[in-house]
Amino acid sequence: MSLVSNPALNLRTDNPREPWRESEARPVEWRRTPALVRAVALAGFCLLIAVAFGRVDLVLLGVPFALGTALLLRGRPVQTPKASLELAEDICAEGATAEAALTVTNPEDTPITTLVTAAADPWIDLHTGKGDFAERIPPATARRMAIAGDAKRWGGHTLGPVHIRSLACGGLIETTQEILEPKRIWVLPVPDWFESAETLPFADGVAGVHRSRRHGDSGELAEVRLYQPGDRLRRIDWRTSARSQDLYVNATLSERDTDVTLILDLQVEAGESGGIGGTASAADLTVRAAGAVAAHYAIQGDRVGCIEFGARARRMKPGTGRRHNLSLLRWLAAVEIPADALPPSVEMLRRQLPGNRGLHVVFTPLLGERAVALVASLARAGRPVLCVDTLPGHVAPPSRTYWTPAAERLWRLARENTVMELREMGVAVEAWTGAATLDNVLAELSRRRYR
Incomplete structure (x- = not known):
């Protein structure tokens, strides 16, 4: 029996349902x-x-309404206005203006009046084109209207939807309501100012700004040794050579780049975000701190990559330069923390990490056992680990009972104990406070590297 004639393949289900289809938008048309x-x-x-009662005065009362209606409808439009919504730029920064x-366009020879109702995402504060407004459009012309607002927080937000309704002939006819779909705009996080003068350990790249153990052309002296064929004459130490009667040269350490891997703990959110000018949540501190560190090292020539330790487990390939820094900010703007997500796997994340010859920076509020286990496993593997604490200082559990303050103190003591245990394992743990936050811990990592 062939598959085509098999009767089992033609059986109907007990509850047949028609496939779901998207409702088509109703065409815009004129109506009374x-x-x-x-x-x-x-x-x-x-x-x-x-006519029924022979009242001439009623004829005089009704004729103006009839003549006025006929005169207004004499130039009745046939084609409906055409509307479109376009973004000025699909990317902007926190605190900047998102504009659409x-x-x-009025294709007829009759003037129309367009009523517009604009809306936007809650994180975009509209100041131009907010609410309802009307515009008169002359015949056969197009009118351009701005809808703009201040972007208060990073992420993917929307401008729209926009509801449009046009009237013509003195308000005797109108179009059906047209709804323009919202446009998505990506608001990039504004990183905190971060600048570090400390070199990174394991600088084994080609060329960069970090001190390496390998000899090469640089300004940091490694040793003074005897001259060998091939050494440059400008490296000769004439004072030592004059005292010893032999040629000695100054050997210097080379400066190289390194790999910086940023790991973002996105398991839970803590605190409420107030936007660019308000209080910061744990996700805000994580994203802005990661953007600051990434911008500092990517612009100076190091290879910077990002990995999410969360339900989505996204990964950004390492790169360098200003263009890669912009891509990193766009990647950070798409960070999300699902409400009910599957817990991430520590082993799967470790397999995605590059070799042991780079710096691993973990941004975490230290609120889960998996985040602590991740940091501890990286330290046990011999990787240089820097743990940045991104828990906001104002975060506290809601007061529910009389014992809430005591429970909060116990929780903070347990958290401090966890931080001390990580430091005993050799992990540098530092709370994020902005510029020069990581100088001391980076210097400690470098000293451990060159001991």
Whole structure:
């Protein structure tokens, strides 16, 4: 029996359902308004009563309504206005202006009045085109209207939807409501200012700014040794050579780049975000701190990559330069913390990490056992680990009972104990406070490297 003639393949299900289909948008068309209905009804009623009862005064009362309606409808439009919503730029920074342009084109020879109702994401504070406003559009012209607002927080936000309705012929006819779909705009995080003068351990790249153990052309002296064929003459130490009667040269350490891997703990959120000018949540501190560290090292020539330790487990390939820094900020703007997500795997993340010859910076609020286990496993593997604490200082559990303050003190003591245990394992743990936050811990890592 062939598969085509098999009767089992033609059986119907017990509960057959038609496949779900998206509802098509209704076309925009002209329709009468209640004003037109009232004008026609009043004129017809006056004429009918005048004929029935011989009242000439009612004819004089109804004729102006009939003539006015006829004159207004003489230039009745046929084509509906065309509207479009376009973003000025699909990327902006926190605190900057997110702007979209609404263009309404009137193809007829009759002027129209367009009523616009604009909305936006809660994190975009509209200041231009907010709420309801009207614009008169002359015949055969197009009017460009701005819808703009201040972007208060990083992430993917929307400008729109925009509801449009046009009236013509003195308000006697109107178009059906047209809804323009919202446009997504990516708001990039504004990183905190971060600058570090400390070199990184395991600088084994080609060329960079970090001190390496390998000899090469640099300004840091490694040793003074006897001259060998091939040494440059400008490296000769003439004072030592004059005292010893032999040629000695100054050997220097080379400066190289390194790999910096940023690991973002996105398991839980702590605190409420107030945007660019308000209080910061744990996710805000994590994203902005990671953006600051990434910008510092990517611009100076190091290879910077990012990995999410969360449900999505996204990964950004290492790169360097200003263009890669912009890509990193765009990657950070897409960070999300799902409400009910599967816990991440420490072993799977460790397999995604590059070799042991780079710096691993973990941004975590230290609120979960898996984050602590991740930091501890990296330290046991011999990797240089820097743990940045991103728990905001104002975060506290809600007061529910009389024992809430005591429970909070116990929780903070347990958290301090966890930090001390990580430091005993050789992990540098430092709370994020902005510029020069990591100088001391980076210097300690470098000293451990060159002992």
